[in-house]
Amino acid sequence: MLSLKRDKKEEEEGGGNPFYNLEKSAVLQEARTLNDTPIDPRKCGHILTKLLYIINQGENIGQNEATKAFFAMTKLFQSNDPILRRLVYLGIKEMSKIAQDVIIVTSCLMKDMKGKEEFRGPAIRALCSVTDSTMLQSIQRYMDEAIMDKGPAVASAALVSALHLGKGSHEVVKRWVDAANAVATSENPMVEFHALCLLYHVLKNDKIALFKLVSKSRKFRSPYSYCLQIRIAAKLIEREDAGSNSELFDFIESCLRHKSEMVIYEAAQAIVQLKNTTAKDLAPAVSVLQLFCSSPKPTLRFAAVRTLNKVAIKHPAAVTACNLDLENLITDVNRSIATLAITTLLKTGNESSVDRLMKQISSFMSEISDEFKIVVVQGIRSLCSKFPRKHNVLMTFLAQMLRDEGGFDYKKEIVECIISTIEENPEAKEAGLAHLCEFIEDCEHTVLATKILHLLGREGPRTPTPSKYIRFIYNRVILENAAVRAAAVSAIAKFGAHCEDLMESCIVLLERCQLDSDDEVRDRATFYVNVLKQNQKPLSSAYILNGLQVSVVGLERALHQYTLEPTETEFDMKSVPLATQPLAEQKVRDVPGESASVKPSQDKVAASRQDVYQEQLAQVPELANLGTLFKSSRPLEVTESETEYYIQCVKHTFSNYIVFQFDCTNTLNDQLLENVTVDMEPAEGFEVSKSIPCVNLPYNKPGSTYTLVRLPSEPTQVTGTFACTLKFLVKDCDPQTGEPDDEGYDDEYVLEDVEVTVADHVQRVMKPNFAASWEEVGPENELEDTYSLSTMNTLEEAIKNIIQYIGLQPCERSDKVPEGKSSHTLYLAGVFRGGHDALVRAKLALDSSGVTMQLTVRSTDPNVSEVLATAVA
Amino acid sequence: MGFFDSLAQWLGVRKKEVNVMVLGLDNSGKTTVINHFKPPETKNHDIVPTVGFNVEKFKSKSLAFTAFDMSGQGRYRNLWEQYYKECDGIIFVIDSSDKLRMVVAKDELDLLLQHSELKNRRIPVLFFANKMDVRDAVTSVKCSHLMGLENLSDKPWHICASNALTGEGLHEGVDWLTDQLKEVLERKKK
Numbered sequence A: 001m002l003s004l005k006r007d008k009k010e011e012e013e014g015g016g017n018p019f020y021n022l023e024k025s026a027v028l029q030e031a032r033t034l035n036d037t038p039i040d041p042r043k044c045g046h047i048l049t050k051l052l053y054i055i056n057q058g059e060n061i062g063q064n065e066a067t068k069a070f071f072a073m074t075k076l077f078q079s080n081d082p083i084l085r086r087l088v089y090l091g092i093k094e095m096s097k098i099a100q101d102v103i104i105v106t107s108c109l110m111k112d113m114k115g116k117e118e119f120r121g122p123a124i125r126a127l128c129s130v131t132d133s134t135m136l137q138s139i140q141r142y143m144d145e146a147i148m149d150k151g152p153a154v155a156s157a158a159l160v161s162a163l164h165l166g167k168g169s170h171e172v173v174k175r176w177v178d179a180a181n182a183v184a185t186s187e188n189p190m191v192e193f194h195a196l197c198l199l200y201h202v203l204k205n206d207k208i209a210l211f212k213l214v215s216k217s218r219k220f221r222s223p224y225s226y227c228l229q230i231r232i233a234a235k236l237i238e239r240e241d242a243g244s245n246s247e248l249f250d251f252i253e254s255c256l257r258h259k260s261e262m263v264i265y266e267a268a269q270a271i272v273q274l275k276n277t278t279a280k281d282l283a284p285a286v287s288v289l290q291l292f293c294s295s296p297k298p299t300l301r302f303a304a305v306r307t308l309n310k311v312a313i314k315h316p317a318a319v320t321a322c323n324l325d326l327e328n329l330i331t332d333v334n335r336s337i338a339t340l341a342i343t344t345l346l347k348t349g350n351e352s353s354v355d356r357l358m359k360q361i362s363s364f365m366s367e368i369s370d371e372f373k374i375v376v377v378q379g380i381r382s383l384c385s386k387f388p389r390k391h392n393v394l395m396t397f398l399a400q401m402l403r404d405e406g407g408f409d410y411k412k413e414i415v416e417c418i419i420s421t422i423e424e425n426p427e428a429k430e431a432g433l434a435h436l437c438e439f440i441e442d443c444e445h446t447v448l449a450t451k452i453l454h455l456l457g458r459e460g461p462r463t464p465t466p467s468k469y470i471r472f473i474y475n476r477v478i479l480e481n482a483a484v485r486a487a488a489v490s491a492i493a494k495f496g497a498h499c500e501d502l503m504e505s506c507i508v509l510l511e512r513c514q515l516d517s518d519d520e521v522r523d524r525a526t527f528y529v530n531v532l533k534q535n536q537k538p539l540s541s542a543y544i545l546n547g548l549q550v551s552v553v554g555l556e557r558a559l560h561q562y563t564l565e566p567t568e569t570e571f572d573m574k575s576v577p578l579a580t581q582p583l584a585e586q587k588v589r590d591v592p593g594e595s596a597s598v599k600p601s602q603d604k605v606a607a608s609r610q611d612v613y614q615e616q617l618a619q620v621p622e623l624a625n626l627g628t629l630f631k632s633s634r635p636l637e638v639t640e641s642e643t644e645y646y647i648q649c650v651k652h653t654f655s656n657y658i659v660f661q662f663d664c665t666n667t668l669n670d671q672l673l674e675n676v677t678v679d680m681e682p683a684e685g686f687e688v689s690k691s692i693p694c695v696n697l698p699y700n701k702p703g704s705t706y707t708l709v710r711l712p713s714e715p716t717q718v719t720g721t722f723a724c725t726l727k728f729l730v731k732d733c734d735p736q737t738g739e740p741d742d743e744g745y746d747d748e749y750v751l752e753d754v755e756v757t758v759a760d761h762v763q764r765v766m767k768p769n770f771a772a773s774w775e776e777v778g779p780e781n782e783l784e785d786t787y788s789l790s791t792m793n794t795l796e797e798a799i800k801n802i803i804q805y806i807g808l809q810p811c812e813r814s815d816k817v818p819e820g821k822s823s824h825t826l827y828l829a830g831v832f833r834g835g836h837d838a839l840v841r842a843k844l845a846l847d848s849s850g851v852t853m854q855l856t857v858r859s860t861d862p863n864v865s866e867v868l869a870t871a872v873a
Numbered sequence B: 001m002g003f004f005d006s007l008a009q010w011l012g013v014r015k016k017e018v019n020v021m022v023l024g025l026d027n028s029g030k031t032t033v034i035n036h037f038k039p040p041e042t043k044n045h046d047i048v049p050t051v052g053f054n055v056e057k058f059k060s061k062s063l064a065f066t067a068f069d070m071s072g073q074g075r076y077r078n079l080w081e082q083y084y085k086e087c088d089g090i091i092f093v094i095d096s097s098d099k100l101r102m103v104v105a106k107d108e109l110d111l112l113l114q115h116s117e118l119k120n121r122r123i124p125v126l127f128f129a130n131k132m133d134v135r136d137a138v139t140s141v142k143c144s145h146l147m148g149l150e151n152l153s154d155k156p157w158h159i160c161a162s163n164a165l166t167g168e169g170l171h172e173g174v175d176w177l178t179d180q181l182k183e184v185l186e187r188k189k190k
């Protein structure tokens, strides 16, 4: 007892771990002595343990070193010491990924898997870790036997290893289906579960077989089997779009009454995650979760609130029933549970409870980790958009959090929350900007400071008192690092460009910045001073307020190309591909609470999807000379999924051509397709000029064929529908080996029509200051008309359809209609094929007969105005 | 810890242990040879080509053998060398009915004898001219000629015609190896 206590104390001091100070090189050195004969099992065991320890600590061991140690270890097979042998198995498994020639132990392991009972399971696991695809054939029979072995440990080991062997490969795992089927009804719960796992893995693409697997409503021995079954059923329901009236749903629901808590939870969790559920379907699931909320087991309470928290995002009403239980959890000793409870309440609470909740939150904010603080901020973010009238309380709270201690991620979350609130709620704007101004006075994160400065530059000039922000911004120029100073300079320039009365003083400030020690800051200042001094609206709009819209990667490539071929002509900005995704607005307004996992990483200047396509197309010699790729559409399916051939079409627009790229997958394992093309029946005015076949299309290896179509010469004729047929030569082949017959026959397959729309000819461009651009383009080619959109019942619906059809970028958040308004103006911006600016203003009004729209189009080219104006008609 | 080891030695209970490697081309009968020496209850009735290697233990009249039965397939032969260092003797099995590949066997043998780990050691090499029962098998004399054994002068060697299926010739060979190894052990003691 005494010594036990002492051990524990030592452990706390970090002295309890004998491997604490292990050094990789020393361990590897020592591993060489594994070679020594005669073998000393105790000593070798100790060395192996150390080796395993350092590997598991994530130490990187070089291939050579690892191979040496591995071979030394293989010699330990001559000892029959059981402890040592088990360590050897572990060693093999760990090292099989780093050492070479690990296959050397195959025979030894195969002997052990038939040998002493205690070695058999571990030997199987080790064997599968060293087996590569060339050896599968030779171990197949032994694995089959092992799966059907009487010993559950052996059978389980074999089933699990078979799954690991298949790592993703359906073909491999398929070998063991029969054996797994034979033991799926095993007496042993573990074997039963592992057999089901394997079967599921093999069948996961076979809907009908899966259905059978699940609907065979039999009793399982293992609760894990039930959990698996529930997951499969849920997946099937999703895939089939079957609602709650399906047999599968009944099965899941019946599991809510199972005796194992794990199964109950799994079932509840599955139900709340289904897409098409009604409040009635959810009720039983929510009520078991509610019961779990008052369980004495912290894990259950945690699982329950976490799940309720998710439900609250989609179905806040369903969770309100649990509000009382959740409020009790706010004081839970486990802080993670408390935080989740609070944020769930934030989602389900009503306007009147906001103040009380915020008070409760502030009482424990200082006790929780950043990670959970972020969760709280996300909760507040959704409150802000739900109860815009409460912005005062919420903003004050956020500002307080901004002042408190916290790491970068936490601060970033708060800043983003404030920014999104400002954008959504004009009334919160001034207060929000003021908080952010205060924050940058003392902000250690360059990224956040520049982000805020950018926002100030965009929003500040349009507030009633722009001048008050300039002081905050100019302070940054004096006090900060170069990156922040540069951002501040750009912000000041925007005030100068937008507010005439401030221009003089802004120029003075910028002139001071021309003396800055940093190149970038000086360059920017010089540039802005010169532009501002011209005092021309269009110039200021194009170069200060709205900026450059091209793809950075594309610009780099175009400039490089230009320098390669000396010419007299000037560099043409219009030849540069545009940034496909406008950077600012692209951010998915994700649902708070789930945002952490799905944030698109847009911080770096990564090559966009379109840059990748451009590169790909350039590889095809027949398509190399089409010029700059203007736009690539999203891939559209032109076959139904789960048919013989799966085909997607991507439209690539160039200045005079469209390339239709068909990405094809052949899902028949007994066919090889050759010379695959898509025959397109051109719409009027379009002309198919070439098609580039996919030479061969073996089973499950995607390939592409292209059709090149010349656009009509009449500039206003831009849309059309194309009937498509897939044509190819079929060679039947052996499904096992893929060996094709010598002879083939021609065949064809009808695809869905492909449409070319106005949206294919325009590229979205974000104009942060739409009014400035509107003036910049001017009324020269303006067209205006009034339409009545009688099929639309709401403004939102009308806006969605217009954007989808015209394919331009909504600016100034004008795609959001403030609540309760019956009229609204939508601003759209973009560039038309050929590089012409295209701006659209749609004034919408809702009345009893539908939506009326006054559409005004401006462009630098008259034809473009015409195309856009007629697009909606 | 060393206590029991030395006690056992002092009492003379344990047989001396030696490590040997069993080498030769694939299908020459290495695994079958070793299988013959194993006690009946652990004998393997279903011999398949070895992948990598296997460790087997057996006893002769006065020594305990640990045999590394290596795979003879081409892709594994270059891994033999990993085990040279700790071995006290070599059993080289030749399929005496496979005249076609005798040169390959000779090449492998030459490589082996030239290997830096073995070149300067006087370790005994026992050859089995195996599969003597097959009709057109060559005699052990012919076999030793084809393998160029007359030039092997710096290591003690011996060749036996054998039939691993019946065990014929195997004991004679292993007895020779035992004597050689004991001599080495005696010499080491002094």
Ligand SMILES: Nc1nc2c(ncn2[C@@H]2O[C@H](COP(=O)(O)OP(=O)(O)OP(=O)(O)O)[C@@H](O)[C@H]2O)c(=O)[nH]1
Pocket (backbone or CB within 6 Å): B024, B025, B026, B027, B028, B029, B030, B031, B032, B033, B047, B048, B049, B050, B051, B070, B071, B072, B073, B130, B131, B132, B133, B134, B162, B163, B164, B165
């Ligand atoms: N007729 C005859 N067949 C033999 C004899 N010895 C072995 N065999 C057969 O030869 C085949 C190969 O034997 P193995 O012992 O597996 O050969 P190995 O040298 O271990 O082969 P690898 O492990 O691939 O290097 C088997 O079918 C044996 O039954 C023999 O003396 N006479």
Ligand SMILES: [Mg+2]
Pocket (backbone or CB within 6 Å): B030, B031, B032, B048, B049, B050, B069, B070, B071, B072
């Ligand atoms: Mg063998």
